[in-house]
Amino acid sequence: MTRPTASVSLDLDNLWAYLKTHGDPGWESRPSFLPTAVPRLLELLGEHRLATTVFVVGADAEREDGAKAVAAIAAAGHEVANHSWGHEPWLHRYGPDELEAELSRTEDAIVAAGAPRPVGFRGPGYSITPELLALLHRRGYLYDATTLPTWIGPLARAYHYRGTPKEERGELFGPVSDVRAPIHPYRWSDAGGLVELPVTTMPLTRLPIHGSYLLQLHQASPRLARAYLATALALCRLRGVQPSLLLHPTDVLDAAEAPGMEFFPGMAVPGREKAALLGHVLASLRSRFDVVGTGEHVARLRDAGIRRHRGTAAVAR
Numbered sequence: 001m002t003r004p005t006a007s008v009s010l011d012l013d014n015l016w017a018y019l020k021t022h023g024d025p026g027w028e029s030r031p032s033f034l035p036t037a038v039p040r041l042l043e044l045l046g047e048h049r050l051a052t053t054v055f056v057v058g059a060d061a062e063r064e065d066g067a068k069a070v071a072a073i074a075a076a077g078h079e080v081a082n083h084s085w086g087h088e089p090w091l092h093r094y095g096p097d098e099l100e101a102e103l104s105r106t107e108d109a110i111v112a113a114g115a116p117r118p119v120g121f122r123g124p125g126y127s128i129t130p131e132l133l134a135l136l137h138r139r140g141y142l143y144d145a146t147t148l149p150t151w152i153g154p155l156a157r158a159y160h161y162r163g164t165p166k167e168e169r170g171e172l173f174g175p176v177s178d179v180r181a182p183i184h185p186y187r188w189s190d191a192g193g194l195v196e197l198p199v200t201t202m203p204l205t206r207l208p209i210h211g212s213y214l215l216q217l218h219q220a221s222p223r224l225a226r227a228y229l230a231t232a233l234a235l236c237r238l239r240g241v242q243p244s245l246l247l248h249p250t251d252v253l254d255a256a257e258a259p260g261m262e263f264f265p266g267m268a269v270p271g272r273e274k275a276a277l278l279g280h281v282l283a284s285l286r287s288r289f290d291v292v293g294t295g296e297h298v299a300r301l302r303d304a305g306i307r308r309h310r311g312t313a314a315v316a317r
């Protein structure tokens, strides 16, 4: 019997992007932890013989350490996808030209670094707009992987952005539509049938199951984190959900390696312990599913036929 498909993707959010979102002016010198994080992540993925997808930020890909990371990621057989240029959580305020520049500058930087032109996109902070979805289709993208169908999103965002001024913060809570957004993949009916591959949340409870969330549980109790993961994956199999799991560099870095990020959940866990938990997550996923990157996941879904549709008005603000 062939195993069902699952996918793993990694958002290559850099130290400066976290500080920017947190409202720390130190972000402007664009401090980077990519030289520490990327080799560690590639080694771990290699150990589990996984080809995944890495969503890269254009502002990093344009710089030497980011370009080097893109080249290493592509050489290791992973798909490189677009995670916007400036990792701007206020993307919904951008006009058409600015949105186009967010995509094109990143595409150019990725290609210049030696990877193929990206066909997948994930918006920063799980934010996407109808305009951006239409633009992705026009620029030849095959899929978007931004949506996080959870009720905890607004809570997570409130925590994440608690350093930002109150009047700004309101807009960051994301569309209420996240709460009832589909967990299964679908097509955006008015963006040329662009495919949406949601970040998987636990069937029924709609709690996140991505790396950072598991780490938070792990900080409370390592056994709880493992039991939670096992339950989530069993529920996915039971409900016919092909999980798409999301990882971040902070899943393998500790506070000493990400100076200024002590505020971020799970940073007190030592880097080696984090890598061990991530290894367990990847091994669990591989034992139940055929694990690929998001681009390959979407290709398989397209081959099988995607019947669900959703209008882009659902993500309008």
Ligand SMILES: [Zn+2]
Residues within 6 Å of the ligand: 011, 013, 083, 087, 123, 124, 125
């Ligand atoms: Zn991000």
